[in-house]
Amino acid sequence: MDTVPIERWLRRLPIFSEIDAASLQHLAAEARWRPLERGAFALRAGDSCEAFFVNLGEPVKLFVLAPNGNEKVIELVATGQSFGEALMFLGRPSPVNAQALGDTRLLVLPRDAMLAAMAADQRLALRMLAGLSRRLHGLVGDVQAYALQSGVQRVIGYLLRDAGDDGASTVVLPVSKATLASRLSLTPEYFSRVLHELEGGRLIAVEGRRIQIGDVKRLAAYPHPRC
Numbered sequence: 001m002d003t004v005p006i007e008r009w010l011r012r013l014p015i016f017s018e019i020d021a022a023s024l025q026h027l028a029a030e031a032r033w034r035p036l037e038r039g040a041f042a043l044r045a046g047d048s049c050e051a052f053f054v055n056l057g058e059p060v061k062l063f064v065l066a067p068n069g070n071e072k073v074i075e076l077v078a079t080g081q082s083f084g085e086a087l088m089f090l091g092r093p094s095p096v097n098a099q100a101l102g103d104t105r106l107l108v109l110p111r112d113a114m115l116a117a118m119a120a121d122q123r124l125a126l127r128m129l130a131g132l133s134r135r136l137h138g139l140v141g142d143v144q145a146y147a148l149q150s151g152v153q154r155v156i157g158y159l160l161r162d163a164g165d166d167g168a169s170t171v172v173l174p175v176s177k178a179t180l181a182s183r184l185s186l187t188p189e190y191f192s193r194v195l196h197e198l199e200g201g202r203l204i205a206v207e208g209r210r211i212q213i214g215d216v217k218r219l220a221a222y223p224h225p226r227c
Contacts, residue, residue, distance in 0.1 A: 151190055
């Protein structure tokens with residue numbers, strides 16, 4: 001594929017927005033598109049990771065499997081977000097599976113090309129470090145939520161994460177309720193029960209994946225049980 005469109009895509013991404021034209025052109029020449037159909041894997045646990053990926057379509061699910069076969073979703077990678085950076089630098093096998101939840105395409109950036117670009121442009125290296133730091137901060141936040149928040153608090157926190165301080169708000173779930181429940185370390189049954197409870201209290205209205213919040217402040221003030 002012509003590298004000019006890839007250059008344009010790279011320039012739109014915050015991590016590459018300030019690097020010099022020569023480095024960007026080199027990255028574009030080394031990058032490649034990888035289409036993924038729904039259900040296809042970009043990575044499987046145990047695979048080597050010689051590149052990192054930018055998702056430019058439907059969400060990609062990062063998950064692990066327990067010995068009993070149960071699935072735990074670690075992260076949902078939305079369009080414009082990336083994954084695989086830490087594995088690429090460490091040169092270790094992937095501990096997670098990466099599966100497309102819908103038809104998507106990935107921009108694949110090989111490790112050698114990234115290392116050369118980072119050596120040539122310190123700003124890119126700093127942005128990569130910042131991105132990895134944000135991801136680590138997010139994972140720490142997840143652990144705190146699982147340890148210190150009830151299931152109801154986790155669901156409400158998710159619904160309110162992009163809402164304003166007051167008034168109404170609408171949330172469209174980007175993935176199935178079962179997948180989102182796993183991301184929040186809840187069973188699908190418990191997740192549905194919480195939504196039903198909140199809907200019964202007229203705090204939300206659920207229509208498929210669309211959830212209407214009538215009053216953000218009321219939902220935020222909802223009493224939270226400890227489990």
